[in-house]
Amino acid sequence: MKRLLIFVFLIILIALAGCNNDSDKTGTSRKNDDNSMKEELSTKKDVPSSFSFTYKDQQFEVVYYYKNFLEYIEKAEKQPDKLNGLYIETIINPIADERGVRLSKGWGFGTPTQLEILEKYLQSLIDNQDTIHKLIVDSLKKSADKLQPGADKTIFVLPANPEDKDVMEGVEGVSASAWNENFISVQIAPPFFDENSLKQAVAHEYHHTVFFENNEMGNTLLEAVLIEGKADTFAKIIYPDIQMPWSNFSSAENESQTWKVLKENTSSLMPSIQDDFFLGNASKGIPEWANYKIGNKIMESFIEDYPSISIAEWTDMPANEILKKSNYAEKQ
Structure with a gap:
């Protein structure tokens, strides 16, 4: 949840169907039976990107930030000694420059080094895209029904860092943060994903963004x-x-x-x-x-x-x- 900065932390979810729960593997080593995963992910034509919709004259955009992670994995496998720089260049800077937030200072945005598990996270998110998308859009609409926003809202959906698995398990697989009145990030760890956690997290962070429209965060x-x-x-x-x-x-x-x-x-x-x-x-x-x-x-x-x-x-x-x-x- 900024966790709130937004203590963000967190707000944070239990296993997507078909997801591999082997999150204890470390490093960038590859297994023979996973050799095709990189090619499958990279060449997948229907990798989700973004979806915009208007509800009650209010503009919403949901960005599925998966292609940047595929790019990061591809570069990281070729330059394993430059992971931090590649992650900042491929993942952090594009969001920070566009949204004006300092993700590198927030929890949950450390450099992923467990590339094999990160690939599995991405594949699970892609495979379960319809469910994830419906949950997010429904929660946004229900939230707007109760509290009409003024500013446009953009929600970035990302895979969680596999290194954060202990924390993500404790918070049931979803970590969400509202960075300002316009921008929410949602990180999902598929092995611990629970649909209720995603619905609750989106509504919780939505309220933060509306709060930020008229109020400062406060310091006490x-x-x-x-x-x-x-x-x-x-x-x-x-x-x-x-x-x-x-x-x-x-x-x-x-x-x-x-x-x-x-x-x-x-x-x-x-x-x-x-x-x-x-x-x-x-x-x-x-x-x-x-x-x-x-x-x-x-x-x-x-x-x-x-x-x-x-x-x-x-x-x-x-x-x-x-x-x-x-x-x-x-x-x-």
Whole structure:
């Protein structure tokens, strides 16, 4: 989720049909039974590229960024000692130059070195294109039905870096980030892909982009917590039956301790505190993804007390006002 920068991280998915789950292999070595994969991918005529559509007078574009990865793999196999430079030249710079974002500074955009597995990721994404495309477009339309955007939206879909498999498995195979009001990136790790995770991630990041149309990201711990709580709440309104690993606390004690630390640091600008709320800090009793979990709880309390306030209104409502109106502190 910028994870948010967008803590992006993440928002992050379980296995596409027919995908090989052997993600522990490393290096650029090739197996005999995979020798044809490179040729198959490179010569495939129907590799998806981009799709634009208008919905409610709003312009959307979904870019399947697969051909650049095929180019990267081809160059990397010929120049295995220049992977970093080739990746920046082929993958990072074209997006950064076009979209004005610094992907090299974001999580999930390290240089892939496991080329064989990356090829398998790409083949799985291509084979499952119809499903992936339908899920993304449906989620965008459902999101626009609830919260009409102003700015155009572009969604880039990329294979995840195989080296990130442990994290991707933990977040169920999809890592998505909203970089500004116009641009969302979605990375998919096919071995861990779950359709619900993709739907939730698109809705979550869509909300971030609409938030960015009228608001700055904010720098305080409370602002970082509520920006995620708002986006998760929005996604749950659209998909009420989807529960993600970061949606709820595992115990009342976890919630109480997290609230105690948040209450004492609502205005904190310290990156270390914000990292604690994303990564977790056992010594402080803060669980992983606490920013999402406590943000969800505050928003649940707010909506319970103010059900008539519209999504558009609370999207732009300052974090301090949300916390005050929620009466969350009094309920603890």
